[in-house]
Amino acid sequence: MSPQPTAPAAALVEIRGVSKHFGEGEARVDALRDVAFRVRAGEVVGLLGPSGSGKSTLLNVIGCIVEPNEGYVALDGEVVYDHRWLRKDLRHLRLEKIGFIFQTHNLLPFLNCIDNVALVLHLARVPRSEARQRAVELLEYLQVGHRKNAMPAQLSGGEAQRVAIARALANRPRIILADEPTAALDSERAGIVMDLLHKLAVEQQAAIIAVTHDEKILGRLDRVVRLRDGKISL
Numbered sequence: 474m475s476p477q478p479t480a481p482a483a484a485l486v487e488i489r490g491v492s493k494h495f496g497e498g499e500a501r502v503d504a505l506r507d508v509a510f511r512v513r514a515g516e517v518v519g520l521l522g523p524s525g526s527g528k529s530t531l532l533n534v535i536g537c538i539v540e541p542n543e544g545y546v547a548l549d550g551e552v553v554y555d556h557r558w559l560r561k562d563l564r565h566l567r568l569e570k571i572g573f574i575f576q577t578h579n580l581l582p583f584l585n586c587i588d589n590v591a592l593v594l595h596l597a598r599v600p601r602s603e604a605r606q607r608a609v610e611l612l613e614y615l616q617v618g619h620r621k622n623a624m625p626a627q628l629s630g631g632e633a634q635r636v637a638i639a640r641a642l643a644n645r646p647r648i649i650l651a652d653e654p655t656a657a658l659d660s661e662r663a664g665i666v667m668d669l670l671h672k673l674a675v676e677q678q679a680a681i682i683a684v685t686h687d688e689k690i691l692g693r694l695d696r697v698v699r700l701r702d703g704k705i706s707l
């Protein structure tokens with residue numbers, strides 16, 4: 474087996490010349506046009522732009538969910554796309570390197586908080602007792618340890634979002650992708666979530682990329698990247 478190509482280790486996310494269109498002919502939509510984007514360890518970066526400007530598409534390209542049509546994508550020093558997907562085991566790569574946080578928490582309603590977090594670890598074949606122990610540690614780190622045995626329906630919005638963040642972190646990803654992580658929260662709870670994301674970026678040397686429309690968190694981002702019509706706008 475030939476070794477995977479490696480990229481210079483400077484950025485955790487490195488995107489160059491990435492374009493993505495959906496459909497063909499008159500139905501063609503250019504969702505991303507020649508996008509270049511880098512995020513380093515320890516940074517919390519906001520992706521902003523009007524509806525339809527390509528934010529989710531860019532997040533999904535970074536998350537190896539959407540394959541670009543052109544360009545170069547490297548994650549944590551590993552080239553995953555260079556004019557074509559180079560990695561065949563994208564599911565494994567996602568499990569290992571990427572954590573997703575969604576707008577609404579997406580917790581499984583029939584599992585308690587510990588099991589929701591531990592599930593990701595079971596998928597990665599971590600033994601059950603170790604998975605549960607790590608889940609409890611993460612819930613404590615995110616200040617929801619006191620709710621560890623609660624079911625999702627019993628949680629407040631802010632608690633549920635913190636459990637969802639714990640789940641996104643369970644496999645110790647270095648790249649965390651968040652789609653409107655604070656949209657469903659009031660400003661106090663949004664602030665708590667942003668503080669936690671910052672703490673995480675610094676302590677775990679992770680790169681955090683958050684799509685947001687949420688004006689109340691702009692001041693809490695290290696950097697803002699704006700998209701317009703599929704292009705980075707300055």
Ligand SMILES: Nc1ncnc2c1ncn2[C@@H]1O[C@H](COP(=O)(O)OP(=O)(O)OP(=O)(O)O)[C@@H](O)[C@H]1O
Pocket residue numbers: 495496502503504522523524525526527528529530531
């Ligand atoms: N699977 C798809 N098939 C066809 N068109 C798509 C698909 N996904 C996205 N698009 C189109 O690509 C463009 C960019 O969409 P994208 O979802 O990335 O925008 P966005 O900035 O995240 O928007 P919003 O803020 O409304 O979520 C839009 O015109 C959208 O309709």
